[in-house]
Amino acid sequence: MAATRRLANTVAVITISHPPVNALSSSVRHALVKEFGEASRDPKVEAIVLNGSGRKFSAGADIREFGTSAIKTVSLEDINSTIEASQKPVVAAIEGIALGGGLELALACHYRVADIQAKVGLPEVLIGILPAAGGTQRLPRLIGVPAALDVIVRGRHIPASEALKLGIVDEVVQGNALDAAIQLARKVIGYPLNKKRLSTVRISSDSNLEDFLDTAVEKAKKQFRGAKAPLACIEAVRASVHLSYHQGLEKERQLFFSLWATGQPQAQQYAFFSEREAGKWTHSSGARWDTEEAKPIRTAAVIGLGTMGRGIVISLSKAKIPVIAIEQDAQQLEVGKKAVNSLLEREAEKLKQQGSVPSSNLGSVHFTLDFGELQDVDLVIEAVYENMELKKEIFRKLSSVCKPDAFLCTNTSGLNVDEIASVTHRPNQVIGTHFFSPANIMRLLEVVRGQQTSLTAIATAMNLGKKLGKVAVLVGNCPLFVGNRMLGPYLEQASYLLEEGYYPEEVDQAMEEFGFAMGPFRMMDLAGLDVGWRSRTEKGLTGAKVPQGTPARQRLGSRYSPLADILCESGRFGQKTGRGWYQYEKPGGRTGKPDPWVKDFLQKYRKTHQIKQQPSNPEQIVERCAFALANEGFRILEDGIASCPEDIDVIYNNGYGWPKYRGGPMYYASSVGLPKVLDTLEKYYKANPDVPSMKPAFLLKKLAALGGPPIKEWRTQVGKPVNKL
Numbered sequence: 001m002a003a004t005r006r007l008a009n010t011v012a013v014i015t016i017s018h019p020p021v022n023a024l025s026s027s028v029r030h031a032l033v034k035e036f037g038e039a040s041r042d043p044k045v046e047a048i049v050l051n052g053s054g055r056k057f058s059a060g061a062d063i064r065e066f067g068t069s070a071i072k073t074v075s076l077e078d079i080n081s082t083i084e085a086s087q088k089p090v091v092a093a094i095e096g097i098a099l100g101g102g103l104e105l106a107l108a109c110h111y112r113v114a115d116i117q118a119k120v121g122l123p124e125v126l127i128g129i130l131p132a133a134g135g136t137q138r139l140p141r142l143i144g145v146p147a148a149l150d151v152i153v154r155g156r157h158i159p160a161s162e163a164l165k166l167g168i169v170d171e172v173v174q175g176n177a178l179d180a181a182i183q184l185a186r187k188v189i190g191y192p193l194n195k196k197r198l199s200t201v202r203i204s205s206d207s208n209l210e211d212f213l214d215t216a217v218e219k220a221k222k223q224f225r226g227a228k229a230p231l232a233c234i235e236a237v238r239a240s241v242h243l244s245y246h247q248g249l250e251k252e253r254q255l256f257f258s259l260w261a262t263g264q265p266q267a268q269q270y271a272f273f274s275e276r277e278a279g280k281w282t283h284s285s286g287a288r289w290d291t292e293e294a295k296p297i298r299t300a301a302v303i304g305l306g307t308m309g310r311g312i313v314i315s316l317s318k319a320k321i322p323v324i325a326i327e328q329d330a331q332q333l334e335v336g337k338k339a340v341n342s343l344l345e346r347e348a349e350k351l352k353q354q355g356s357v358p359s360s361n362l363g364s365v366h367f368t369l370d371f372g373e374l375q376d377v378d379l380v381i382e383a384v385y386e387n388m389e390l391k392k393e394i395f396r397k398l399s400s401v402c403k404p405d406a407f408l409c410t411n412t413s414g415l416n417v418d419e420i421a422s423v424t425h426r427p428n429q430v431i432g433t434h435f436f437s438p439a440n441i442m443r444l445l446e447v448v449r450g451q452q453t454s455l456t457a458i459a460t461a462m463n464l465g466k467k468l469g470k471v472a473v474l475v476g477n478c479p480l481f482v483g484n485r486m487l488g489p490y491l492e493q494a495s496y497l498l499e500e501g502y503y504p505e506e507v508d509q510a511m512e513e514f515g516f517a518m519g520p521f522r523m524m525d526l527a528g529l530d531v532g533w534r535s536r537t538e539k540g541l542t543g544a545k546v547p548q549g550t551p552a553r554q555r556l557g558s559r560y561s562p563l564a565d566i567l568c569e570s571g572r573f574g575q576k577t578g579r580g581w582y583q584y585e586k587p588g589g590r591t592g593k594p595d596p597w598v599k600d601f602l603q604k605y606r607k608t609h610q611i612k613q614q615p616s617n618p619e620q621i622v623e624r625c626a627f628a629l630a631n632e633g634f635r636i637l638e639d640g641i642a643s644c645p646e647d648i649d650v651i652y653n654n655g656y657g658w659p660k661y662r663g664g665p666m667y668y669a670s671s672v673g674l675p676k677v678l679d680t681l682e683k684y685y686k687a688n689p690d691v692p693s694m695k696p697a698f699l700l701k702k703l704a705a706l707g708g709p710p711i712k713e714w715r716t717q718v719g720k721p722v723n724k725l
């Protein structure tokens with residue numbers, strides 16, 4: 001049954017029942033029409049309460065129905081109009097969530113009661129669409145245009161206490177929202193309903209409101225770089241100011257269809273479901289997320305309180321896990337402690353503003369230099385410098401001091417997890433947990449399975465990721481894992497583009513217009529150029545270990561760009577030194593300007609090496625960089641390092657600033673068409689046989705030969721995730 005009805009004296013309670021989130025599928029909508037119609041006609045019923053089963057009101061439209069004929073049967077807005085027009089008062093009892101179409105349904109009711117834990121919102125923008133069941137017309141009529149615009153354009157989930165302040169709900173209760181809604185329904189029987197019908201409210205417009213909307217458009221263009229849904233949301237809200245409710249609805253509908261035609265909703269909805277799929281990991285042994293049990297993590301420790309360790313401590317503390325934080329000496333401990341405490345104060349302040357008590361919502365943090373204190377922790381995350389010998393020293397110590405069943409995790413960004421595990425007495429308990437910077441903010445967690453990592457360790461790390469509010473993706477162990485490995489060919493192309501005549505700001509602009517949060521050169525400046533330089537020096541690609549007579553632009557027979565090395569040799573490490581690919585206002589400055597030094601340096605370099613210049617063409621920049629990423633993605637699939645293309649896309653969407661409205665690099669390749677990607681790479685590689693990273697991957701060729709099947713069918717060609725390296 002998609003909806004049920006019972007009678008509580010003279011109040012009919014209609015309950016949406018479609019687990020797990022009460023999505024408003026076609027069958028739910030049909031059932032709502034039936035139950036609501038019967039309740040309206042029943043003379044014993046004087047008021048109606050609408051709620052959801054399983055203590056969840058509704059997560060909105062059934063996203064899986066978009067693009068199918070099911071969405072066209074019984075429109076949600078028709079149901080909303082019928083509810084609003086009811087002569088009997090209708091009260092929404094909101095428990096858990098009322099999101100998207102769920103909130104739109106609640107807005108059509110005459111009253112809304114929420115429990116204190118509930119969250120409401122119109123998150124459609126996050127899946128590439130706009131609230132299209134009257135939400136963009138009713139919400140501004142209820143809470144005003146500025147507040148409604150913020151809710152709709154940001155798509156955030158609003159806690160009940162804030163929803164009450166905004167006026168989205170009429171009442172928030174500590175206890176049972178359904179009982180409170182039934183009580184309210186009884187109380188308001190016979191009250192006039194006209195003012196409660198939001199579609200009848202008029203919004204008065206003035207020039208300030210117009211300016212406000214114009215400014216919102218400009219801001220959204222900058223903030224959401226190329227995403228169409230936020231702009232459509234603003235246009236729909238603008239319609240609520242100028243048009244009648246019914247004309248506004250029509251505008252909302254038109255905007256929905258024009259968004260659909262851009263392809264962005266499909267990409268964002270793919271990204272939404274891919275994130276959910278990532279949690280459903282599988283192992284080559286046949287074990288899966290639902291066959292293996294995770295161990296509970298009651299206490300944890302973090303070793304190293306630098307950039308990453310600090311954020312990891314905060315993440316654990318926010319998940320209410322008590323943490324022991326360790327540093328190498330008293331001075332570093334003091335610096336780390338100060339940084340952690342200041343971040344914790346910020347978190348406590350946020351919690352206070354939401355009406356929560358910080359001490360019961362944040363795990364305690366204990367700072368120490370003594371590894372001996374780790375004997376009882378359930379899990380340790382190491383975040384010391386990226387140095388194999390140091391990491392081995394730490395893991396030897398951990399192996400001897402921690403209890404035998406404690407999990408030992410490394411936050412290495414690309415070192416061999418098996419080598420680290422090899423120095424312990426429990427390689428099965430060792431696993432990579434690769435957080436992204438800043439670790440308390442970034443949603444991505446790469447969980448790296450070593451050869452000997454146990455299934456329990458995998459289940460536990462994946463579960464911990466979820467508990468920390470991250471999207472955890474299980475990957476195999478290879479140099480740099482998935483995300484960073486793909487960066488190699490991408491940054492290589494970016495560098496070659498500079499050699500061939502472009503400037504950092506031109507490459508960055510092209511990639512940012514494509515939708516990246518940050519172009520490659522801005523990203524390198526932010527991360528620090530010295531990190532890659534140190535690694536290239538260790539590998540003998542630059543510095544004293546390079547054999548005499550090696551051509552400047554060649555290593556091991558392949559093309560090599562020494563540009564970044566030369567910058568580092570000049571002390572240009574990026575933001576931290578105030579100079580890198582850009583110049584900054586001061587060391588540590590954030591605002592980069594094109595640097596005449598870089599321009600001059602590049603011109604001299606091109607002349608010295610007599611490099612043929614390319615005609616300017618931003619499309620070529622995007623193609624070369626994006627296809628280089630995707631090609632490496634195909635290799636990663638071939639190697640069994642990622643289980644499926646969706647996982648790679650989740651990594652890029654959540655860790656590397658890839659525009660979600662393009663789905664991810666693999667989805668992008670699929671939407672461009674694999675034959676075209678293959679053709680472009682083939683031409684490039686033929687002209688540049690000294691750039692092996694652009695040699696088309698075998699899997700790409702295989703899929704292109706099949707005509708480029710839809711991405712969900714690639715898995716059958718990829719096979720089991722067995723690490724073949």
Ligand SMILES: CCCCCCCCCCCCCC(=O)CC(=O)SCCNC(=O)CCNC(=O)[C@H](O)C(C)(C)COP(=O)(O)OP(=O)(O)OC[C@H]1O[C@@H](n2cnc3c(N)ncnc32)[C@H](O)[C@@H]1OP(=O)(O)O
Pocket residue numbers: 020021023059060061062063064066067068071072076097099100101102104123124127130131132133135256260273276277
């Ligand atoms: C050609 C075009 C068609 C023509 C159309 C004609 C006219 C257009 C009219 C359109 C009317 C549109 C009405 C509307 O306003 C649109 C919407 O309401 S869109 C939906 C908005 N809602 C959301 O975006 C919420 C998305 N969900 C979430 O944020 C989270 O899932 C949630 C907070 C609800 C729960 O989180 P959590 O507890 O962490 O669980 P999971 O995320 O793992 O989810 C559990 C399970 O549920 C699935 N699911 C969640 N939400 C939906 C949903 N809205 N529809 C379908 N399925 C949903 C999720 O995928 C998980 O299932 P798996 O099987 O594990 O994937």
Ligand SMILES: NC(=O)C1=CN([C@@H]2O[C@H](COP(=O)(O)OP(=O)(O)OC[C@H]3O[C@@H](n4cnc5c(N)ncnc54)[C@H](O)[C@@H]3O)[C@@H](O)[C@H]2O)C=CC1
Pocket residue numbers: 303304305306307308309326327328332383384385386387390394411412413414434435436437527
């Ligand atoms: N910075 C970044 O963006 C990312 C870094 N990583 C990885 O995370 C790890 C840490 O990197 P960062 O935090 O950037 O380094 P960092 O240099 O900022 O911090 C490292 C910390 O480890 C401490 N430390 C060193 N030896 C120690 C010891 N014996 N005992 C206890 N503490 C010790 C140092 O005092 C320092 O505070 C590295 O493996 C790095 O590759 C992973 C993802 C992103």
